[in-house]
Amino acid sequence: MKEKNLAHMGSLLGGVVHNLNTPLMWVMGRAQLLQSRNERLESLNGLTEDELARIREKNNKDITSILEGAEKIDSILKSIGYKIQMVNEGYTSVELREFLEMEVNFLMADMHFKHETKREIQYGPRSYYAKVDYNALSGAVSGTINAMMGHSEKSRTIRISLDNGIIHLACPELKLSDDIRSEIESACKDLMPAADVLLDDIEGLTVTIALKDV
Secondary structure: HHHHHHHHHHHHHHHHHHHHHHHHHHHHHHHHHHHHHOHHHHHOOOOHHHHHHHHHHHHHHHHHHHHHHHHHHHHHHHHHHHHHHHHHHEEEEEEHHHHHHHHHHHOOOHHHHHHHHHEEEOOOOOOOOEEEHHHHHHHHHHHHHHHHOOOOOOEEEEEEEEEEOOEEEEEEOOOOOOOHHHHHHHHHHHHHEEEEEEEEEOOEEEEEEOOOOO
């Protein structure tokens, strides 16, 4: 399962680079504008208060943009670092809220998930810890989401939630077919000894993952 997780990470490296490059280019562009204004400071003597206020406003907007871009880059790098660490640890204590946050952040490298999917996410404020094979859990969650995306159209909705330590993954546009069941059960196979995995389509396709050691 570790090898599958590493292969999945490798398949998304192009998306990771794209996601890093976009905010990085934004940060560099805003920084260059600030640098350009700083180089003109000596020629700004005699400006009115209104003119100075407009310059300060532009600078503040650029600084805010730089900070937002830096936060996006930091979030991407944290999700990569988290996955590398957890893939190597294997069976370990997993904080489920952090786990889902990092998995979703990393899945943003999948352009289908990022651009073609409406994401409804609800983790709740509480922390829940589970002793589980991280690779099996990650494979089950990412494999289930990939199956949902593979059998639905663009503009689909995928709901990801954590309720009392139970993970819920849902796609309201889907019904449970034999093909989808087979794909999801295959993705969750290595997790089955440590979790109850339930599938239903009462209100669209819902996959419930209840870990036993929470």
